[in-house]
Amino acid sequence: MDDAKLILDGKEYSLPTIVGSEGEVGIDISKLRGTTGAITLDSGYGNTGSCKSSITFIDGEKGILRYRGYPIEEVADKMRFVDVCYLLIYGSLPTAAESQAFRHELTHHTLLHEDMKKFFEGYPSTAHPMSILSAMISSLASFYPDPVNGESVDLNIVRLLSKVKTIAAFSYKKSIGQPMVYPNNDLSYAGDFLNMMFSVPAEKYEINKVVENALNLLLILHADHEQNCSTSTVRMVGSSQANLYASMAAGVSALWGPLHGGANQKVIKMLEMIQADGGDYDKYVKLAKDKDSDFRLMGFGHRVYKNFDPRAQILRAAADKVLTNLGVTDPLLNIAKKLEQIALEDTYFVDRKLYPNVDFYSGILYRAMGIPTDMYTVMFAIGRLPGWIAQWKEMREDPNARIYRPRQIYTGETKRSL
Numbered sequence: 001m002d003d004a005k006l007i008l009d010g011k012e013y014s015l016p017t018i019v020g021s022e023g024e025v026g027i028d029i030s031k032l033r034g035t036t037g038a039i040t041l042d043s044g045y046g047n048t049g050s051c052k053s054s055i056t057f058i059d060g061e062k063g064i065l066r067y068r069g070y071p072i073e074e075v076a077d078k079m080r081f082v083d084v085c086y087l088l089i090y091g092s093l094p095t096a097a098e099s100q101a102f103r104h105e106l107t108h109h110t111l112l113h114e115d116m117k118k119f120f121e122g123y124p125s126t127a128h129p130m131s132i133l134s135a136m137i138s139s140l141a142s143f144y145p146d147p148v149n150g151e152s153v154d155l156n157i158v159r160l161l162s163k164v165k166t167i168a169a170f171s172y173k174k175s176i177g178q179p180m181v182y183p184n185n186d187l188s189y190a191g192d193f194l195n196m197m198f199s200v201p202a203e204k205y206e207i208n209k210v211v212e213n214a215l216n217l218l219l220i221l222h223a224d225h226e227q228n229c230s231t232s233t234v235r236m237v238g239s240s241q242a243n244l245y246a247s248m249a250a251g252v253s254a255l256w257g258p259l260h261g262g263a264n265q266k267v268i269k270m271l272e273m274i275q276a277d278g279g280d281y282d283k284y285v286k287l288a289k290d291k292d293s294d295f296r297l298m299g300f301g302h303r304v305y306k307n308f309d310p311r312a313q314i315l316r317a318a319a320d321k322v323l324t325n326l327g328v329t330d331p332l333l334n335i336a337k338k339l340e341q342i343a344l345e346d347t348y349f350v351d352r353k354l355y356p357n358v359d360f361y362s363g364i365l366y367r368a369m370g371i372p373t374d375m376y377t378v379m380f381a382i383g384r385l386p387g388w389i390a391q392w393k394e395m396r397e398d399p400n401a402r403i404y405r406p407r408q409i410y411t412g413e414t415k416r417s418l
């Protein structure tokens, strides 16, 4: 690929180009300010590549998502979440021995330090579990500090992946006033989480295989999504060489927002509102198009996907299957499908290439699985953790990585006196 030419103030500059392994073209502007004195302005970073990465590939125009080269459809169909964690973090599929060893590690680091349990007691029962999750992940740094003297960070990676579900389940138990349930090493990753969420000491709890498999699928579909808002936040914080836990806690906070992972909770609230309002879909489609209203169809639209979100397609099919298998009839699923149908035929949505995203159908599944609405974004965070870790690790191992420090175009007052 030839260099790009830039003419600025009558002077021509040559800018090197870079082509990714899937043919994506970038203009390398790393020397732009040094040679021209100018910077670029790209609000929301829609045109800015912040790093080179070999973890996840997305082609938003074609609806393609691949983890380390493997299509999401195949990964979702054939893999277990723990192996997907390994794939994302270490770059290749684990051998049988590696898979077994990794699984063993993830199973044997699930306990929280007993002193951490006291933290949960201090929260009001109304606390949003995302605020607890972020604080508790940050607190892990006090109990399991970053390795020193050349020790491997792998142990802390394992601790984080193992303990996150314990933290999440404890925060739920706290919110409903039930005793915390300790991890059980005989169970799978998803099964152990379900047991900590839903079992009580007073009675036997059977893990429903349909629910366990659905959770496995949901975690896999959320596992990584290249340089989205929370992942960029993780990289931003990690670029200052902040520790693993601090960087992940920041990712949780970024994910919480309703324009990002928090949308899954908002989707259900929106569908409930439409149902309570007599199921008048048209009214809400009109409202979403009305520029005088700040209402948006939650779970619609994506910065990168401009055709379809492959994760939403997988989840749509899964929602039908799981609800049937569980014998659940949820009127919200029908409302969601009708809303999708209307929106997909409406020129407003078609012209803007607004399609259902991953959050549109995930809430329906969580609901059928008995996961409370406040926990939806926590579920997303558990799923996204391996992606954040992989991206953090890739950055920390890159000898050319620099602290993230964008510039700005200052538009304030020029110098004045008091």
Ligand code: ACO
Pocket (backbone or CB within 6 Å): 044, 258, 259, 260, 261, 263, 288, 289, 295, 296, 297, 298, 299, 300, 301, 302, 303, 304, 352, 354, 357, 358, 359
């Ligand atoms: N409902 C109605 N209109 C929408 C929607 C929506 N959900 N999303 C975008 N639009 C419109 C915008 O008003 C804008 O219209 P205009 O060109 O007439 O001004 C146009 O589509 C482009 O939208 P932007 O906000 O500029 O797109 P951006 O890429 O910045 O935002 C986002 C993407 C945040 C996902 C947006 O589509 C949105 O708010 N969706 C709803 C929230 C949501 O579902 N978030 C989850 C995303 S997936 C994830 O993070 C896991």
